[in-house]
Amino acid sequence: MSLNLDLLKILMEFNERNSPEYMLYLNDDAFPITCVSITNSPTPVNEPTTRGGVYFSDKFAYKLKGVIEDLSVVPLLTEKMLGPNTEFSELKILTQIESDGKLMNLEIFTNLTNSVQTPNSIELSMIIVRLESV
Numbered sequence: 001m002s003l004n005l006d007l008l009k010i011l012m013e014f015n016e017r018n019s020p021e022y023m024l025y026l027n028d029d030a031f032p033i034t035c036v037s038i039t040n041s042p043t044p045v046n047e048p049t050t051r052g053g054v055y056f057s058d059k060f061a062y063k064l065k066g067v068i069e070d071l072s073v074v075p076l077l078t079e080k081m082l083g084p085n086t087e088f089s090e091l092k093i094l095t096q097i098e099s100d101g102k103l104m105n106l107e108i109f110t111n112l113t114n115s116v117q118t119p120n121s122i123e124l125s126m127i128i129v130r131l132e133s134v
Contacts, residue, residue: 014097033066
């Protein structure tokens with residue numbers, strides 16, 4: 001995984017101290033994401049591997065969880081989910097953080113690994129695959 005760990009560390013620290021806005025972009029629509037948490041946690045593999053010949057998984061991954069309250073996003077997520085679907089694609093999330101007194105726009109690219117829908121919202125669990133400063 002070619003993840004910029006320095007940039008990720010800045011994002012994680014900023015996210016813990018502040019409540020930056022996150023926006024998920026799907027097709028031509030934008031969906032606000034709330035209750036965002038970013039963690040480094042274990043994955044269900046014993047060693048780094050290519051899972052199902054489709055995507056790479058390490059023993060630990062940086063995971064992003066968040067809630068979207070606009071349920072019109074649900075049909076758009078079907079083709080994005082990892083798992084039995086081999087035609088998944090990355091989700092793009094934009095946010096703005098402050099680093100060294102300067103505002104920085106970030107694009108966070110993720111793979112969707114799980115979603116839990118309630119009557120009013122959907123919680124997304126994602127693995128961060130790359131970050132870009134824009």
